[in-house]
Amino acid sequence: MSTLTPTLTPTPTTALAPSKVGAVRPVIKTALPGPNAIRVLAGDDKYVSPSYTRSYPLVAKSGRGIVVTDVDGNEFFDFSSGIAVTSTGHCHPEVVAAIQKQAGELIHMSGTDFYYESMITLSERLSAILPMPGPHKFYFGNSGAEAVECALKLARYHTKRPNIIAFLGAFHGRTMGAVSLTASKPQQKRRFGPLMGGVTHVRYPDVYRGCSGGVQNAEAFALACATYIEDKLFRTILPPEEVAAIFIEPVQGEGGYVTAPPAFMRELRRICDRHGILLVVDEVQSGVGRTGKWWAVEHSDVQPDIVCMAKGIASGMPLGICASRADIMDWIPGSHASTFGGNPVCIAAALATLDILEREGVQNAAEVGQHMLDRMKSWTSTHPMVGDVRGMGLMLGVELVQDKITKARAHDERDRVVELAFERGILFLGCGENTVRISPSLLVTKDEADCAMDVLEECITLVEKDGVNAGRK
């Protein structure tokens, strides 16, 4: 996604088309950015790291459910969930109550040096839903990158092997170890080397881009992406007995919401089994119900050895967890730890999140996600710019192209679609070079989803008609 240079000149307010869905809908009252937002943007420009990527000038003040209210009183529908994090919506009352209660009892004691019971309770809850049989062990950190760092170190430690296989298009985080696996944009690595050694990247089975032809060809292409590891890599540059792990996002997130076909995942499992390699699924973005099952890897019936999770697990509180089969987590005290990891307040938020997702969120993600997919799938035939619509549950991507034959990426057009949607009160983000990312709260209603899709389709139509200048006065 392009980096936003904040526009301090407000764009004119865009009148919203009449809603098809009743009363609850975004309310844009001021030009965007509004006067208070302009003040904050100026401060941000002065003080905040320019490495952050902002697509449009949303300055959030409060949130409730799907709605985020900005500092000027404009109300947006958040179909980004703060990058797939607020899985139960903003400030779900049960999550807020759990945080408040825990904050009044114990904020910190460092689970690395002392004990508290909620860490065990959360482990038990997660153990019951992990995609591989137990017993399990859990490591607690503060972010997705930390969950991945743990998996990296653990894989090397346990197998006593140095090398890792990861995928082009992957995003595993930005710390030195995690960024060595990350491979979705050159700026993530530029001028940071030398990075961690021992990483080989191979092609991810992006079926839309990699194969022309029907379902059979797609499966053959996906399988070929996996067998390349055994047939080429292991016979040329990478002795399999020196490979500790294969790291994979079952659905690539930053890479463009690209889904790995089940046949590919099963082939990876077979390769791992044959060569004593650990299969690590990075479910930081796709996990904890987002795809309509607890874990995206479950859609392919493959059992991983290690699972990384973060983002949606605690509805916005910082928590990253690395879970493994118990026999794998065999390192000795002092090998790995983090002062804040598994903070009691974050764990309380995670327990409340699991209650809500178990009760209604996972099922709702499957149902509303299917409703959205069914509607948007038709856009590939009705809209010249929509090349592909894909995803599972509420992890959906709409890939925009300049031409359906060449599949030339409509990067600037995608950015303009996202900006136009913002001006109409719907928050989307991009992912990959040219895909609109749709990742609302798992409690989103069909009406809210319809409202967002109405706006998205309107914005795509505008850009199809007027290009990247669509809507500019």
Ligand SMILES: Cc1ncc(COP(=O)(O)O)c(C=O)c1O
């Ligand atoms: C699949 C995946 N892994 C790891 C990360 C890194 O997470 P964090 O930003 O919390 O370090 C992300 C973040 O987007 C992600 O999507």
